[in-house]
Amino acid sequence: MERQEEQVEQRRRELIRAALKARTFSYSPYSGYQVGAALLTETGRIYTGCNVENAAFGPTVCAERTAICKAVSEGEKKFLAIVVAGSPKGEMTQFSWPCGVCRQVLAEFCDPDRMQVIVAKSEEVFETRLLGALLPEGFTKKNLA
Numbered sequence: 827m828e829r830q831e832e833q834v835e836q837r838r839r840e841l842i843r844a845a846l847k848a849r850t851f852s853y854s855p856y857s858g859y860q861v862g863a864a865l866l867t868e869t870g871r872i873y874t875g876c877n878v879e880n881a882a883f884g885p886t887v888c889a890e891r892t893a894i895c896k897a898v899s900e901g902e903k904k905f906l907a908i909v910v911a912g913s914p915k916g917e918m919t920q921f922s923w924p925c926g927v928c929r930q931v932l933a934e935f936c937d938p939d940r941m942q943v944i945v946a947k948s949e950e951v952f953e954t955r956l957l958g959a960l961l962p963e964g965f966t967k968k969n970l971a
């Protein structure tokens with residue numbers, strides 16, 4: 827197993843717990859869809875986020891981007907994994923994969939061949955994909971270099 831995979835595996839339960847806790851702070855009065863995210867940085871820190879909706883709908887921010895903006899605004903720009911926990915209000919019934927915009931924002935900061943995207947219903951029930959599998963042939967800063 828690669829070092830990054832091991833690091834993530836060691837922290838996975840903690841990350842899932844953090845995402846589930848962040849989900850409890852979801853501000854989603856319009857959709858009733860509650861999402862929490864937990865982002866692991868290369869420095870070993872965890873940044874969490876929830877979805878923050880708005881009466882004008884358009885300004886709504888997803889849980890993943892909330893976590894990414896919190897991390898970047900504190901000087902962290904390298905990430906190893908993100909856990910997303912989303913379902914309609916109440917019990918965790920779904921695997922909630924990141925939306926297209928969040929995949930693109932993740933691609934700005936992560937190596938698509940290494941970054942693990944984990945969707946979880948609980949500490950025991952989860953699925954993992956590499957970001958590259960979720961955003962194949964993505965447009966990134968490499969295109970502008």
Ligand code: THU
Pocket residue numbers: 854857859860861876877878879886887888889890912923924925928
């Ligand atoms: N949502 C997220 O937080 N992350 C995603 O990747 C998909 C959607 C939120 C946005 C909105 O508040 C609610 O889920 C329903 O779309």
